[in-house]
Amino acid sequence: MIENNGVSIIDDFLESEYFEMLEHQISHPKFPWYWRSTVVYEDEDPKTGPGVCDHAVWQENSPCSDSYSHYLRMLKQMEVVVLLRIIANLNWRLPVAYESPWHTDNSSMAFDDSQWTTSIYYINTNNGYTELEDGTKVESVKNRLLSFPMPMKHRGVTQTDEQRRLLVNFCYLKGTLV
Numbered sequence: 350m351i352e353n354n355g356v357s358i359i360d361d362f363l364e365s366e367y368f369e370m371l372e373h374q375i376s377h378p379k380f381p382w383y384w385r386s387t388v389v390y391e392d393e394d395p396k397t398g399p400g401v402c403d404h405a406v407w408q409e410n411s412p413c414s415d416s417y418s419h420y421l422r423m424l425k426q427m428e429v430v431v432l433l434r435i436i437a438n439l440n441w442r443l444p445v446a447y448e449s450p451w452h453t454d455n456s457s458m459a460f461d462d463s464q465w466t467t468s469i470y471y472i473n474t475n476n477g478y479t480e481l482e483d484g485t486k487v488e489s490v491k492n493r494l495l496s497f498p499m500p501m502k503h504r505g506v507t508q509t510d511e512q513r514r515l516l517v518n519f520c521y522l523k524g525t526l527v
Contacts, residue, residue: 477508
């Protein structure tokens with residue numbers, strides 16, 4: 350595990366059997382992906398970006414996918430006490446990497462997010478990455494968990510090697526229940 354300034358990177362985050370179950374579920378040809386013409390912001394010009402496919406697992410205080418139960422063990426391991434959202438993302442291979450706009454994962458929420466965490470869990474290895482506002486680049490490596498304070502700006506950079514870049518984005522309050 351690597352930790353620096355509130356950023357942590359944990360390789361081999363899940364035990365192999367559990368990781369393989371999640372990988373199979375999210376990679377399955379019948380897993381329901383939903384197209385969005387913008388990558389981050391609703392007001393992005395869809396002519397300048399590639400769009401993205403996503404799958405909401407949890408949002409607005411409730412599960413919105415049958416796959417929610419697959420993440421329960423993971424949420425416990427991440428010490429989640431309040432969950433804001435879980436969204437799976439699929440980027441497809443592009444001839445030139447696309448850098449999404451800089452953003453935080455609380456851009457539309459009206460609350461103090463200073464104690465909240467964003468985590469990105471990478472399902473497959475590819476040459477895409479997540480870049481943090483301090484210049485840190487975190488490569489997409491399967492079974493890797495990147496966590497950082499929710500107010501930290503970041504952006505995703507798509508891959509040019511593998512057909513798909515699969516990841517799951519979590520926003521939550523971390524702690525222990527008494």
